[in-house]
Amino acid sequence: MTEGNFVDYIKIYTKSGNGGKGSAHLRKEKYIPKGGPDGGDGGRGGHIIVRGNKEYWTLFHLKFKKHFRAEKGGDGSRNRSTGKDGADIYIDVPLGTIIKDTDTGEVLGEVTENGQEVIVVKGGKGGKGNWHFKSPTNQTPRYAQPGIPGEERNITLELKLLADVGLVGFPNAGKSTLLSKLTAAKPKIGDYPFTTLKPNLGIVSYRDGRSFVMADIPGIIEGAAEGKGLGHYFLRHIERNSILLFLVPADADNIVDEYHTLLNELKKYNPELLDKKRILSISKSDMLDEELMSEIEKELPKDIPHIFISSFTGMNLDKLKDLLWKELNT
Numbered sequence: 001m002t003e004g005n006f007v008d009y010i011k012i013y014t015k016s017g018n019g020g021k022g023s024a025h026l027r028k029e030k031y032i033p034k035g036g037p038d039g040g041d042g043g044r045g046g047h048i049i050v051r052g053n054k055e056y057w058t059l060f061h062l063k064f065k066k067h068f069r070a071e072k073g074g075d076g077s078r079n080r081s082t083g084k085d086g087a088d089i090y091i092d093v094p095l096g097t098i099i100k101d102t103d104t105g106e107v108l109g110e111v112t113e114n115g116q117e118v119i120v121v122k123g124g125k126g127g128k129g130n131w132h133f134k135s136p137t138n139q140t141p142r143y144a145q146p147g148i149p150g151e152e153r154n155i156t157l158e159l160k161l162l163a164d165v166g167l168v169g170f171p172n173a174g175k176s177t178l179l180s181k182l183t184a185a186k187p188k189i190g191d192y193p194f195t196t197l198k199p200n201l202g203i204v205s206y207r208d209g210r211s212f213v214m215a216d217i218p219g220i221i222e223g224a225a226e227g228k229g230l231g232h233y234f235l236r237h238i239e240r241n242s243i244l245l246f247l248v249p250a251d252a253d254n255i256v257d258e259y260h261t262l263l264n265e266l267k268k269y270n271p272e273l274l275d276k277k278r279i280l281s282i283s284k285s286d287m288l289d290e291e292l293m294s295e296i297e298k299e300l301p302k303d304i305p306h307i308f309i310s311s312f313t314g315m316n317l318d319k320l321k322d323l324l325w326k327e328l329n330t
Contacts, residue, residue: 007059008159011102013067017045017086019124019147020073026130026140027078037134038080042126042147046070046086050099050118050157052111053092057201059157062091070121073147076129086123094159102154120155124148163201163215164328166241168262173247174283176200177311179216182321206325215241243277243327249284250308256299277327278304281320286310 020042027035048070068091074083099108099118109118127145134141167175183202200216244266252258259280266273280300285293285308293308300306307323309316 007063010059010062010157011066012062012091012155012157013152014048014089014091014121014155015069015152016048016121016123016150017070017072018150019043019045019126020075020083020086021146022127022129022132022144023076023078023081024130024142024144025078026142036139037130037141038078039129039131039144040076040079040081040083041129041132042076042145043073043083043085044126045073045123045147045150047088047119047123048091048121048153049088050091050093050097050109050111050120050155052095052097052114052116054095054114056092056094058094059097059159062093062157070123070150072150073123073126075147076126076144080129080131083126088123090117093157096160098158098160100156100158102156108155121151121153124150163241164212165204165214165243165245165324167214167216167247168244168266169247169283170258170262173249174311175216175247178247178281178283178309179214181311181314181317183214204321204324206321210325212324212328214245241276243279243324244273245324246278246280247283248280250282250288250296251284255282255296256301259301279323279327280304280306282306282308284310284312286313286315 022042023039025037025039027038029035048068068089070089071086073086076083093111095112095114097111099111099120100106101108108120111118125148127147130141130144133143167179169175179200179202182204202214202216203211204214205211246259246262248255248258248262263274282288282296288296288308297306305323305327307316307320309320311317
């Protein structure tokens with residue numbers, strides 16, 4: 001999915017370098033008429049390596065460069081000199097990137113740490129020089145191995161955001177507004193469905209210089225697990241969040257039903273998501289009085305924490321941060 005500079009899915013062609021040829025050189029020096037074989041080995045072809053880089057938050061930098069070819073290994077030469085290895089090609093990606101073989105769907109690796117490297121195609125081995133093939137019956141072999149060709153592979157890079165808290169809710173539940181109030185993020189905000197077409201990340205400042213990361217995920221609609229609406233393009237971003245903060249607006253027809261519908265979409269997509277910690281937040285609560293809140297509270301699920309908030313008035317936003325910090329650290 002892409003919008004503006006946010007790219008979280010991209011396909012790339014990669015080819016590693018061919019191995020260099022071994023040398024079939026025979027030693028020829030003055031006064032040494034039968035010096036024998038001294039051809040060196042070819043160098044290894046360059047690898048294609050995907051590397052984690054914490055400076056990146058998106059795959060946008062790869063949007064216009066989708067072909068990567070590594071360098072060929074150098075050929076062997078006289079005096080058993082090994083050819084130079086081909087230069088490796090590094091593809092830097094944000095943390096949280098999954099690497100798949102496009103043609104088979106095989107997961108080749110997941111990049112979750114800065115500097116972590118995953119070799120997606122190995123460079124071809126260099127061929128052996130003729131000195132390896134000397135024997136009592138063949139003192140001057142005049143042949144050497146060619147280098148092994150490099151590999152080709154089409155890969156798909158999928159970004160799953162690494163965030164402490166993921167905001168989950170139907171379109172227009174107030175997630176973007178909440179993120180803008182709690183962090184310095186500036187998501188697009190509007191009073192219509194699917195205002196958020198890309199995940200937004202923000203840093204929530206807490207007490208004593210502490211902080212945590214919050215992600216606003218595009219709104220869920222019923223059938224998202226089957227790919228309706230934005231479907232899997234955003235559901236995968238929820239998988240790496242430590243806590244799921246459900247937002248249901250106070251003016252929903254039925255708050256509990258809406259919460260269970262959201263929960264059901266996550267369950268259909270990946271049942272393991274239900275193992276994550278959850279908090280239910282009733283947004284737009286500035287339109288409720290104490291009596292209405294008490295009545296709503298009686299119906300809310302008893303198995304997860306809940307809180308009434310208003311991003312418009314700031315109601316209970318500090319208490320929400322306290323609750324999130326507590327859940328993140330227990």
